Amino acid sequence: xxxxxxxxxxxxxxxxxxxxxxxxxxxxxxxxxxxxxxxxxxxxxxxxxxxxxxxxxxxxxxxxxxxxxxxxxxxxxxxxxxxxxxxxxxxxxxxxxxxxxxxxxxxxxxxxxxxxxxxxxxxxxxxxxxxxxxxxxxxxxxxxxxxxxxxxxxxxxxxxxxxxxxxxxxxxxxxxxxxxxxxxxxxxxxxxxxxxxxxxxxxxxxxxxxxxxxxxxxxxxxxxxxxxxxxxxxxxxxxxxxxxxxxxxxxxxxxxxxxxxxxxxxxxxxxxxxxxxxxxxxxxxxxxxxxxxxxxxxxxxxxxxxxxxxxxxxxxxxxxxxxxxxxxxxxxxxxxxxxxxxxxxxxxxxxxxxxxxxxxxxxxxxxxxxxxxxxxxxxxxxxxxxxxxxxxxxxxxxxxxx
Amino acid sequence: xxxxxxxxxxxxxxxxxxxxxxxxxxxxxxxxxxxxxxxxxxxxxxxxxxxxxxxxxxxxxxxxxxxxxxxxxxxxxxxxxxxxxxxxxxxxxxxxxxxxxxxxxxxxxxxxxxxxxxxxxxxxxxxxxxxxxxxxxxxxxxxxxxxxxxxxxxxxxxxxxxxxxxxxxxxxxxxxxxxxxxxxxxxxxxxxxxxxxxxxxxxx
Numbered sequence: 354x355x356x357x358x359x360x361x362x363x364x365x366x367x368x369x370x371x372x373x374x375x376x377x378x379x380x381x382x383x384x385x386x387x388x389x390x391x392x393x394x395x396x397x398x399x400x401x402x403x404x405x406x407x408x409x410x411x412x413x414x415x416x417x418x419x420x421x422x423x424x425x426x427x428x429x430x431x432x433x434x435x436x437x438x439x440x441x442x443x444x445x446x447x448x449x450x451x452x453x454x455x456x457x458x459x460x461x462x463x464x465x466x467x468x469x470x471x472x473x474x475x476x477x478x479x480x481x482x483x484x485x486x487x488x489x490x491x492x493x494x495x496x497x498x499x500x501x502x503x504x505x506x507x508x509x510x511x512x513x514x515x516x517x518x519x520x521x522x523x524x525x526x527x528x529x530x531x532x533x534x535x536x537x538x539x540x541x542x543x544x545x546x547x548x549x550x551x552x553x554x555x556x557x558x559x560x561x562x563x564x565x566x567x568x569x570x571x572x573x574x575x576x577x578x579x580x581x582x583x584x585x586x587x588x589x590x591x592x593x594x595x596x597x598x599x600x601x602x603x604x605x606x607x608x609x610x611x612x613x614x615x616x617x618x619x620x621x622x623x624x625x626x627x628x629x630x631x632x633x634x635x636x637x638x639x640x641x642x643x644x645x646x647x648x649x650x651x652x653x654x655x656x657x658x659x660x661x662x663x664x665x666x667x668x669x670x671x672x673x674x675x676x677x678x679x680x681x682x683x684x685x686x687x688x689x690x691x692x693x694x695x696x697x698x699x700x701x702x703x704x705x706x707x708x709x710x711x712x713x714x715x716x717x718x719x720x721x722x723x724x725x726x727x728x729x730x731x732x733x734x735x736x737x738x739x740x741x742x743x744x745x746x747x748x749x750x751x752x753x754x755x
Numbered sequence: 756x757x758x759x760x761x762x763x764x765x766x767x768x769x770x771x772x773x774x775x776x777x778x779x780x781x782x783x784x785x786x787x788x789x790x791x792x793x794x795x796x797x798x799x800x801x802x803x804x805x806x807x808x809x810x811x812x813x814x815x816x817x818x819x820x821x822x823x824x825x826x827x828x829x830x831x832x833x834x835x836x837x838x839x840x841x842x843x844x845x846x847x848x849x850x851x852x853x854x855x856x857x858x859x860x861x862x863x864x865x866x867x868x869x870x871x872x873x874x875x876x877x878x879x880x881x882x883x884x885x886x887x888x889x890x891x892x893x894x895x896x897x898x899x900x901x902x903x904x905x906x907x908x909x910x911x912x913x914x915x916x917x918x919x920x921x922x923x924x925x926x927x928x929x930x931x932x933x934x935x936x937x938x939x940x941x942x943x944x945x946x947x948x949x950x951x952x953x954x955x956x957x958x959x
Contacts, residue, residue, distance in 0.1 A: 478899055535923070536898055536922035536923055537781055537898065537922065537923035537924075539899075574922060575897070576897055576898035576899035576900075576902075576922070577897055577899045577900070578819070578861070578897055583860065583862055584860060584861050584862060585861050585862070585863075585900075588861075588862055588863070601877065601878045602863075602877075604770065604878075604907060604910070605863070605876075605877040605878070605903065605907070607770050608770075608773075608903045608906050608907055609903060611770075611772065611773040611776065611906065612773060612899055612902050612903055612906075614773065614776055615773035615774070615775035615776055615902065615926070615927075616775075618773075618775040618776055619775055619781060619923075622780060622781070
């Protein structure tokens with residue numbers, strides 16, 4: 354691999370290009386007390402990133418602004434604000450077509466506005482990394498945490514990961530490039546977190562040394578040629594299959610789509626290696642399991658502790674990646690469970706639907722509790738729902754003021 | 756996903772699935788795969804050589820990454836591919852016809868390509884059908900385009916497909932090598948030479 358030969362040399366800002374595995378697993382770490390937004394900045398400082406483009410939208414604006422400071426310090430090759438989220442994602446595509454390692458951030462309505470670009474990124478096999486700091490998307494306007502937007506990303510062909518903590522965020526930004534830039538994967542990554550809960554709260558995060566950075570992106574390992582107006586995927590855009598009405602055109606387009614999803618499947622092997630599995634399981638033998646992603650996992654852990662005080666044992670399954678979907682892992686982890694509780698920060702319960710479609714005896718899945726529009730999810734609510742599900746009388750938290 | 760899916764010559768289906776979506780995994784360095792099963796590289800070398808020697812029209816499809824001397828490695832690989840082709844040609848009987856047909860680019864070409872002189876990833880079956888190719892090897896084709904072609908060939912033809920990939924390999928081929936170098940291609944030519952005369956030629 355060409356970029357491996359650069360290990361030990363210095364990049365444009367004087368950082369030592371380091372073998373990514375050694376940097377993430379062996380280098381000494383130092384604890385810092387940072388907000389999630391500051392953690393994004395620190396990860397990008399070490400990501401050897403060529404281009405960062407974003408448009409301000411809460412709650413990702415702070416991270417985007419902080420990365421502007423990195424540009425001023427010489428850690429990013431180019432940095433600018435696009436005209437809109439749609440423009441930003443198109444500009445990201447242009448930079449990635451040109452062979453750059455690209456980073457962007459977005460949130461809520463911004464994600465929705467830019468949506469047309471995401472299947473285009475995946476179809477063009479562009480390994481762009483996009484941070485999604487989830488917030489409400491519907492009218493009436495809300496800037497508060499809500500994970501509904503993730504469900505719209507699930508069928509774009511992008512890799513979709515859901516971080517629980519700022520530490521996940523730091524590690525997964527750097528590891529994410531290593532997975533998504535593999536030539537057999539080479540897909541964009543939507544690295545999601547629950548806005549405000551992760552981006553605007555401080556936490557202790559262990560950082561790798563600031564004088565180390567990832568090896569640079571090597572565009573010559575791409576599964577498609579670099580930008581060329583005579584070759585696909587660019588040629589496809591000016592001479593698309595859709596303009597030709599014959600079996601061969603349809604078959605080529607169909608095969609192209611299949612290849613994108615094949616690449617999502619191939620990411621499984623690399624993701625398992627880098628993230629130490631697609632899921633994390635605590636107490637797999639428990640008859641009651643809380644299966645969730647993002648900060649709902651943290652709330653689930655608190656509920657687990659509350660229920661333990663009442664003598665009720667509960668296990669936790671943390672789903673780290675939504676694409677690739679950990680189908681086999683979830684099937685295995687839930688095989689002994691009698692009750693599967695899926696708390697979510699959205700109104701539709703998309704994670705519960707995915708789990709129901711994955712496991713046998715899907716009536717074991719209890720879709721909820723749900724909160725949305727910025728509501729918090731007190732662990733007492735999860736504990737009360739579990740008790741209710743088990744036929745145990747529980748006090749309603751909503752009635753405490755009466 | 757547990758897998759029972761085997762990557763075999765077609766015609767398989769109106770729209771065959773991508774092998775990766777059926778649970779077929781790519782080999783690790785030092786390995787190869789045969790029909791989706793991970794094997795050591797030498798085992799795959801022998802199978803590939805036997806396929807070339809037993810086919811009526813054994814064909815190599817070199818792609819853009821090796822058709823132009825854009826770096827020293829590409830030039831060396833091109834020389835090795837020419838050597839492999841010459842070795843196959845010398846090792847088969849007069850009733851067999853070895854071919855070397857380039858995939859010069861990936862542009863959709865309409866109304867259609869000339870299948871006698873090139874292959875195109877958007878309709879590779881035309882070249883296979885026209886020349887009655889029953890065993891082929893892709894080399895120097897960008898991975899996305901190679902997978903596209905290999906799947907379309909598996910869907911609509913009976914051709915036995917092989918891939919000499921410079922990256923991680925191809926599940927959609929029936930035999931796939933990874934991390935291809937000029938030396939690896941020369942090793943395959945050595946296998947063809949070694950097995951010359953020991954493989955039954957195709958029946959008419």
